[in-house]
Every structure is written in structure tokens, then in C-alpha cells.
């Protein structure tokens with residue numbers, strides 16, 4: 001017996017029926033499913049007493065200990081501890097936790113673990129003791145799993161006043177629908193009850209989930225887009241054992257480059273093949289989610305589905321949904337003829353704005369991506385025996401100055417350069433993106449109507465030559 005003020009705040013419930021305490025909706029949050037297990041509110045009807053009851057006591061008052069751990073240190077026990085009522089030899093109180101639909105669904109995947117925990121303690125060499133049992137039960141009330149936190153006896157405490165943290169953690173059996181928590185407090189050294197308990201808790205611990213998603217719903221064919229593979233911790237955000245995932249890609253979608261980037265600490269990521277990505281890692285305490293960015297390229301237009309069924313996981317939930325990408329042909333190159341005539345509306349009437357006048361005859365251009373681009377312009381029609389001027393324009397398409405370029409025209413039979421003209425002319429240094437234009441005077445000797453092809457070529461040391469061809473219609477002489 002210890003002299004003190006035990007039971008000062010006591011509430012001893014006497015009901016016999018077991019009350020079911022519904023878990024909050026979506027309780028797979030890592031929160032404590034036990035109500036009133038910390039004494040911070042006075043024990044009430046959430047605890048059903050078969051005998052005796054539970055009372056609470058301020059820490060550190062009237063000779064009661066603070067929240068101190070045997071072996072050193074303290075724990076966050078709040079202001080109150082719990083114990084059985086003074087003078088009652090054996091108190092038994094119970095609480096039934098009805099698991100919510102979300103929890104039941106998770107449990108029935110067979111991947112949820114359950115933890116019962118509490119701080120249990122006593123006073124000096126006294127034998128007063130309290131223990132806690134959790135029975136995980138099916139819909140018929142049959143116990144599928146039993147966890148027990150044994151009382152802390154004086155020998156374990158070294159006859160020192162204080163608490164020991166106890167916990168039990170096991171896989172929750174499929175079919176579990178409720179948890180019956182029983183607290184048994186035994187008074188040996190009357191009348192004060194010094195079998196202490198605090199922070200009685202039941203937690204559900206899930207496993208992380210894999211998710212997959214594309215950075216955008218559509219992407220051009222042949223261009224990389226990002227498939228993100230995410231490992232999202234369960235809402236308890238507790239540390240989880242090592243996990244592994246493998247995702248196979250659909251035909252026509254391949255990994256664009258390596259190495260693959262990830263923010264999953266310590267993870268190993270690799271593409272086993274162009275169509276398979278593997279990740280191994282672990283989830284630390286407090287980790288909410290991490291991801292792997294996989295650049296992928298669609299080889300053709302169409303819809304690509306990265307299927308959840310093509311994911312292989314160990315220590316994770318498989319993705320709940322597929323990831324879908326629509327691959328589209330790249331946008332066509334701009335029309336060399338320029339934009340169509342613009343229209344705008346004035347009042348209720350629309351009118352057509354004339355296109356900008358074309359200062360020169362139509363121009364034929366090369367369509368390739370060479371560093372020099374050349375275009376040749378000529379009148380579309382000339383009279384036989386007449387004269388014409390060919391205009392050749394060369395453009396430096398690079399970001400560097402091009403030196404030593406030349407422009408040449410190659411004329412078909414029936415077309416001659418005018419007297420004094422040369423077929424090739426040099427071009428001074430061409431700055432980045434700069435263009436130069438040279439003209440060539442020619443005379444059409446041909447008499448019969450025909451279409452002649454005039455060719456222009458630009459060359460520069462170390463540069464790929466570019467050519468352009470222009471058809472010139474020769475008409476009958478006037």
C-alpha cells in the first residue's frame with residue numbers, strides 16, 4: 001500500500017454490456033483506434049466494465065510518478081495516467097472497436113498489420129499490475145488473432161517506480177471485423193491501486209501503394225514524355241520494409257534514356273529492357289511518397305496503356321488504375337507559302353483582308369535541315385529569247401558564322417548567263433541566322449515552249465551543300 005490520493009478523479013463504470021465504438025470513417029489513417037486510452041479525458045462509457053473500472057490520476061501528484069521509463073527517459077504521457085479503482089481486487093474493462101469499411105477492405109487484402117501498444121507500470125516493489133489484451137475478431141465474434149501486453153511486475157522494474165513500453169504487432173487476419181480490447185487491473189497491495197497504464201493504442205499499419213501516371217495525357221510520336229511511378233506510403237506513414245516493383249510497358253512504348261531519376265532515398269532503379277523498369281527501395285518513417293521518372297517514347301500514333309496488371313510488386317499494393325497515353329503525330333511544319341489570308345469581323349459583316357503582296361516570284365526551298373538553306377527565285381514564265389534575272393538566297397541556319405560560302409547556279413540547255421556574268425559568286429561572312437541574296441542575269445535562247453529547271457547550290461567549307469531547283473516556263477516569243 002502506498003499513501004496517496006488514488007481514485008480522486010475516478011469513474012467506475014458498472015455496465016455489463018459491451019459497447020461497440022465505431023471507428024471513424026476512413027480510419028486507415030494510422031490513428032489510434034482506441035478511444036479514451038490515454039486518460040486525458042475522464043474514462044466514460046467507451047469503456048465497459050465487467051468488474052471495477054478505470055480511473056485517472058495526475059502524473060507527479062500525491063506520490064504518483066511522472067511519465068518516466070524504467071531504464072531512463074520519459075514518454076509523452078500527457079497529464080494523466082490510468083489505473084484500477086482503489087479497493088477493487090480485479091477490474092476488467094473492455095472496448096470493442098468496430099472497423100470501418102475502408103479498413104475492412106484493406107484488411108481483406110491480407111496486407112495490413114495490427115499493433116497493440118501501451119505503457120504499463122507500477123510502484124516500487126508493490127505487485128499491483130495492469131495488462132492489456134487485443135482480440136481481433138471476425139463478423140461472428142470469433143477471435144482470429146490475440147495479442148497480449150503482459151503486466152510489468154516489480155522484478156522487471158527492479159523495484160523502481162515507472163513504466164515500460166509494451167507492444168505487439170502481427171498481420172491482421174483476413175476477415176477481421178472488430179477488435180476487442182480488454183484492460184485487466186489487479187490490486188495486490190491494498191488499498192491504493194498502483195498498477196498503472198497509459199496510452200492504450202491499437203493501430204492499423206498498411207503497406208505502401210504503387211501508382212503510375214503520365215505527365216500529360218498526350219504526346220507527339222517519337223518524342224519523350226514522362227511516365228511517373230510513385231510509391232505512396234499508407235496513411236500511417238510508418239517505416240516499411242523493403243519493397244520492389246517491376247512495370248512492363250506496352251508494345252511500341254520504350255524507355256528513352258538512362259539513368260532514370262528518382263527521389264526515393266536509397267532506391268535502385270533500372271530499365272531491365274527498353275520495355276521494363278524495375279525499382280527496389282524502402283519507405284522510411286514519415287515518408288509520404290516518392291517517385292521514379294521514366295522518360296518513354298511512343299513509336300507510333302495511338303493509345304498506349306501502362307496496365308496495372310503488368311506491374312509486379314512485392315511489399316506494395318499494385319496500382320489501382322492503368323495509366324493511359326495518347327500518342328499523336330507531330331504538328332506539321334509551317335506552310336512555306338505562309339499563313340492564309342486573315343479574316344476579321346467588322347460589325348456583323350466579315351470581310352477578307354488581302355494577303356500581303358508577294359514582292360518576288362514564288363520561291364522553291366530545300367526542305368531538309370542542312371546548316372545552309374538556299375532558295376532560288378525566278379519568273380515563272382519568260383518569253384523565248386527574252387532576258388530574266390534569277391535571285392538566289394542563302395541562309396545560315398546555325399548559331400555560328402559561316403565563312404567561305406559560294407552560291408552557284410546550274411543552268412539547263414537553252415539558258416545562258418548574260419554577258420559578263422559568272423556562274424558562281426562568293427558570299428561574305430554569313431553571321432548566325434543571316435541571309436544573303438545574289439542575282440544572276442540569264443538569257444533564254446530556247447525558242448520552243450518548255451519548262452526549264454534552274455538549279456542553285458550553296459557550298460561552304462565543312463558545310464553540307466544545299467541546293468534548290470526552280471522550274472521556269474519558257475513561252476513562245478511574242
Ligand SMILES: [Ca+2]
Nearest residue numbers: 038077078080
Ligand atoms: Ca495519459
